[in-house]
Amino acid sequence: MSNKQWSRRDVMIGTAAALATGALPMQAAMGEVMQASQQPYDSGRAHWMQQPRYTWGVMTHYLSDWQGRDHKLDMSADRWNKMIDGFDVEGMAKRLESVGAGHYQISIGQNSGYYLSPNAVYDRITGATTSKCSRRDLVADLYEPLHKRDIKLMVYLPSGAPAQDKAAVAALEWENGPYPNKNFQKKWEQIIAEWSRRWGKKVEGWWFDGCYFPNSMYRSPSSPNFTSFAAAARAGNADSVVAFNPGVVYRLISMCPDEDYTAGEIDKPEQATIRRSQDGRVDGTQIHVLSFLGEKWGSGKPRFSTEQIIAFTKRVRDANGSVTWDVPVELDGTITQPFLDQLTALGKVFPRNAG
Template sequence: MRNLIISTLIATCASQATGQINHNPATDWMAKAKLGAFMHFLPGTQNFANIDAFDVDALINQLVDANADYFGFTLGQNNGYYNAPNPVFDELTGYKPAERCSKRDLPMEIAKACKKHGIKFILYLPCQPANRDAHAEEAIGFPATPPNSDRHFTMPGAQNWAKVIEYWAKHYGDLVDGWWFDGGYEWIGFRDKHAQLYSQAVKSGNPNAVATFNPGVKLVRATQFEDYTAGEINDPFTVRVEGRWTDGSQNHILTFMGSMWGRPDCRFKDEQWIPWLKATTAAGCPVTIDMGIYASPQSAAPMGTFMPEQIKQFKRLRKALD
């Protein structure tokens, strides 16, 4: 028995040393959280100026009124434009300042406002440069092809992209509580070694920042270097969460309120959402809900605010979880 105990301790320590067992206490706030809001704000070639028009105060007022526990925001996605400055990205790609990375530091403004109101802040970023920007992909070290699609991972590309991430992580420091990396797909060669690079980059700015790497539409522990599950789920009511952890990763689900990501409608009624949300959050698994936003200068509503009917439903759902 004594030898068995010693062997178990050695195995456990070895697993923790290699990151195989996380149970990261930095995720404790997630287990206590109930409902987070998420938006896709993705200006591009024709509307890059929308970043300057974004109304941070109006957004924060919505989040506070709805009692959102945390908020997720996109740094960028596929179109090659980013909602924040990054001189490392500019240097690697040869782009001029404010040509692809905005002059306005929108995440900094949002993060500070969230901090003031006790709202946790998560940043979204793909695991590689924008797939519609072949120049950036190639300049950073990923293949230039296939066009408009995720490239196969290379170590030089991941190392350079980690430098871009590290700049943002150190720039925002403890204002950012978490990172949600998209496109960590096995079929394009994303592996633990890439996740480890990105995790180290994130934690260089805030050791308590938590990170996840999306492997696709499912609730799984995708890599030993994630702290929580990406949990992208299209049909939330088909998922039953049994507890806080999945193989050492804090459970978390990301889904959408509308008929698809960013859509302005409400696909389910309150009475459909509430029983599932209660069961899921009671298990220690927070739920992040993506909602549509006003992203047109012609709109009478403030730029970057959530659709009224959706944020109203979010508020009702959050209240039902108290």
């Protein structure tokens, strides 16, 4: 998802027809449940995901190219700033509270090169004469309304350069594929650390997309590597949880000891194998799954029945894991009613005040 060639949006969408129509119960379609032994490694930072109040959360992709596509908008820096200025953070927090979500994850940016928070390091490295980073810091502005409702704030960012911005790709020295990309990684870590320091303890988690070539790019004994990557994300908050996404994998895996929770990208929950775990961990990493309720990531109508969503969430919860459900949003951040109805039903089954 971090670049055009490897976009999960382009490659991994949809689900089985029977599930999409509700004809086949989610319970009957789930993969094998297996027993997992306790593991010695555990950072401890992601233990909060095992608490009932954080059983599940919501993600939204607020991306300039996706919103531009859906609303037929010609994108520019001015247009992007107006969109970010119009995002109703209080309204989003109220909706998340009303449905009972425990955490909220929002995309900082992706392929277009437009980002919803200022970053002076990014602007300096890319040499942009007109910044594609918004003037308003939407992430920072989301914190207070979420925090007062005890909803944790998390962010999404690709691990590669914005593929549609050729000037940025060149300035960042990015090559898409199994390459070391050392110069790029050093620059990208500086950019990530700038955001992390800006937000400090306001952001409690990072989900990095597109870590498709871990042996080539991140598993070296010296930096830049997974350790320096994670350290950049924790520059402003040492307790921030970090996940590295290898792409769609139907068996949850841990990428490295520097990861706190599994990225868990799954487009077809019925095919997932969730290892039952008393300690809520896979190879020392907290169990977590990310999937989407719409027809695609960030768009479309609901593809599951409410019963199916509840069944899959329960399956992850039974393994002491946490689930994040992606839903589409309007220009002002409004979650449309069909998805609100499903999330409300989910919150009734998994209330935040459960013992």
